[in-house]
Each structure stands twice: as structure tokens, then as C-alpha cells.
Amino acid sequence: MIEKRRRFISTFSLFTFFTVFLFLLSFSIQDEKASALEKEPDSLVQQEKIVYLTFDDGPTVVTKKILEVLKEEEVTGTFFVIGQLVEQNKGIAEAVKDAGNAICVHTYTHEDKIYKNTEAFMEDYHKCSTAVKELTGSEVLKFMRFPGGSSTTMARKPVLKEIRGEVVDKGLYYVDWNITIDDSLARNKPAGTLINKFHREFKNNKKDRIIVLMHDSYYNKTTVPALKEIIKALKQDGYVFKNFNDIDEKELKILEERALINKHEKKLDKQVNK
Structure with a gap:
């Protein structure tokens, strides 16, 4: 028991x-x-993987074709415009704005002389800024792109460094890229060549933030068919399409950390208007 x-x-x-x-x-x-x-x-x-499609040197008749592709694919882009062309092609520029794309300053003349000194550059910048403001009816976005990029050989290095510093001190942000299709290196390069260039760079740059450099000048007609393939490849890889109207403080910080914005500025607290 x-x-x-x-x-x-x-x-x-x-x-x-x-x-x-x-x-x-x-x-x-x-x-x-x-x-x-x-x-x-x-x-x-x-x-989250985000891509920014950017176009320099318009607006032109090529811009109209690019807008058609963007509308068809239901995405938007960022257009770094030439002020003179904005004034000459107001209808096209308005179409860029009305479709929800971002419009940013590139330059007014895109001539080498703007890199003579800081004063010459900022005078050109403000002329383009005025043209954009008259177009949009609102304050110009604080994002801009240097002709040739922030490391351009169009200017002497000491002068370019001074210009970059002045731009940042004014509370502006200069934008570079990590993928280019080299459509500005020759007039109307074959679309297949542009697409192949994109795929080579995309293969090595599948990062969480991509800025693609393309052009919409009169001599970039082949960029239009290439753009369709580029968008298709990015969609298949799961990228979300945004433009520079969409950038908040958090996204701005990410782009700075990736050296896609203000690439050469190490002291981010140097900037104003944050």
C-alpha cells in the first residue's frame, strides 16, 4: 500500500x-x-529598397516622351532642369510638374563659365531657381545637381570645393548618383548599349537606395526606350519608386549616410534649414 x-x-x-x-x-x-x-x-x-529616377538637362521634346513612359509605368521621377530651357519650353515644364514629378535646379546655362568662381556659380544657380519658382509657384526644392556631378572636372578642384561649401552653407543639398547609363557621353547612343550599361551597374549596386542618372536633352532620344527596360528591371527586383518631393528628414539622413547627397560633407551639422 x-x-x-x-x-x-x-x-x-x-x-x-x-x-x-x-x-x-x-x-x-x-x-x-x-x-x-x-x-x-x-x-x-x-x-525597403527605394530608387530615384533622375533626369538632367531638360526640358525638351525628349522630356515629353519620358513623361509618357513614366505615366505608363505609373512611376515618377526627379528632373534637374536647365533654367533657359524651362523658360523656352514652359508647356513641357508644366507637364513635368503636373504629373507629380519633382523639379530641381541643375543650372541656368550649363556652360563651363559658371565654374569660374563661387560668385559666377551662385548667380547662375539663382537665375535657374527663379525660373523654377515662376513655373511651380512655390519655393524651390533644396536639392540641386552640379553639371558633371560634385566631382566634375569642369572646374578647378579648389574652386569646386569652395562652391560646394557655399551651396551647403546656403542650406542646399547637392545630389549625386550610384548608377549611370552614360547617355550623355554621345548623342543618341543605341538603346541596347544604355540598357547593358544599366544592367552592369545594377548588378554591382543592388543597394537599399539607388539614384539613377539619365538625361532628357534633345540628343537623348534613345534614353526613352531604355527607360522602359530600366523600370521593368527595378520593379522585378522589388524597388519602390520615389522622387525628391517625397524626401522627409529620415530619408534625407539615409541618403546623406549613403553619400548620395552632399557626398563630400562629413560634418552634417554644418547644414542649415534642417
């Missing part, structure tokens, strides 16, 4: 132990799931 009681107590104790163990284990699993759910939004943000 005593032996049976001992076996019963032993069995009951073992059963109780496993019951408590399973109960505690279930709480642990639930805590892990809750923790994972709390972390999920951050992980999704980190995994």
Missing part, C-alpha cells in the same frame, strides 16, 4: 513538473513572438 502511494506521488510530481515546464515554455514562446512583432516594422524599414 505504502509502495503504491509512493509510486502515485512520484508520478504526480513528475506530471506536475512537466505541466509547469510546458506552461512556462508557452509563455517564453509568446514573449519571443511578441518581441519579433515589435521589431518587425524596423526590419521592414531596413529592407
Whole structure:
């Protein structure tokens, strides 16, 4: 009788132990799931892949064709415009604006003389800025692009460094890129050549932020068919399309960290109007 009681107590104790163990284990699993759910939004943000399609040197008749492609693909882009062309082609420039694309300053003349000194450059910048403001009816976006990029050989290095510093001190942000299709290196390069160039660079630059440099000058007609293939490839790879109207402070910080904006500025607190 005593032996049976001992076996019963032993069995009951073992059963109780496993019951408590399973109960505690279930709480642990639930805590892990809750923790994972709390972390999920951050992980999704980190995994988000964004692409900015950018076009320099318009607006022209080529810009109209590019707008057709963007509309067909239901995406938008950012156009770094030449002020003179904005004034000459107001209808096209208005179409760029009305389609929800971003319009930013590139230059007014796109001539080498703007890199003579800081004063010459800023005078040209303000002329283009005025043309854009008259077009949009609102303050000009604080993003701009240097002709030739922030490391252009169009200017002497000491002068270019001074110009970059002046731009940043004015609260502006200069924009570079990490993919180019080289459509500005020759007039109307074959579309296949442009597409192949994109795929070579895209293969090596599948990052969470991509800025693609393209052009919409009169001599960039072949950029139009190439653009369709470029958009298709980016969509298939899961990229979200945004333009520079969409940039908030958080995204701005990410682009700065990736050296796609203000590439040569290491002290970000030097900037104003943040």
C-alpha cells in the first residue's frame, strides 16, 4: 500500500513538473513572438529598397516622351532642369510638374563659365531657381545637381570645393548618383548599349537606395526606350519608386549616410534649414 502511494506521488510530481515546464515554455514562446512583432516594422524599414529616377538637362521634346513612359509605368521621377530651357519650353515644364514629378535646379546655362568662381556659380544657380519658382509657384526644392556631378572636372578642384561649401552653407543639398547609363557621353547612343550599361551597374549596386542618372536633352532620344527596360528591371527586383518631393528628414539622413547627397560633407551639422 505504502509502495503504491509512493509510486502515485512520484508520478504526480513528475506530471506536475512537466505541466509547469510546458506552461512556462508557452509563455517564453509568446514573449519571443511578441518581441519579433515589435521589431518587425524596423526590419521592414531596413529592407525597403527605394530608387530615384533622375533626369538632367531638360526640358525638351525628349522630356515629353519620358513623361509618357513614366505615366505608363505609373512611376515618377526627379528632373534637374536647365533654367533657359524651362523658360523656352514652359508647356513641357508644366507637364513635368503636373504629373507629380519633382523639379530641381541643375543650372541656368550649363556652360563651363559658371565654374569660374563661387560668385559666377551662385548667380547662375539663382537665375535657374527663379525660373523654377515662376513655373511651380512655390519655393524651390533644396536639392540641386552640379553639371558633371560634385566631382566634375569642369572646374578647378579648389574652386569646386569652395562652391560646394557655399551651396551647403546656403542650406542646399547637392545630389549625386550610384548608377549611370552614360547617355550623355554621345548623342543618341543605341538603346541596347544604355540598357547593358544599366544592367552592369545594377548588378554591382543592388543597394537599399539607388539614384539613377539619365538625361532628357534633345540628343537623348534613345534614353526613352531604355527607360522602359530600366523600370521593368527595378520593379522585378522589388524597388519602390520615389522622387525628391517625397524626401522627409529620415530619408534625407539615409541618403546623406549613403553619400548620395552632399557626398563630400562629413560634418552634417554644418547644414542649415534642417
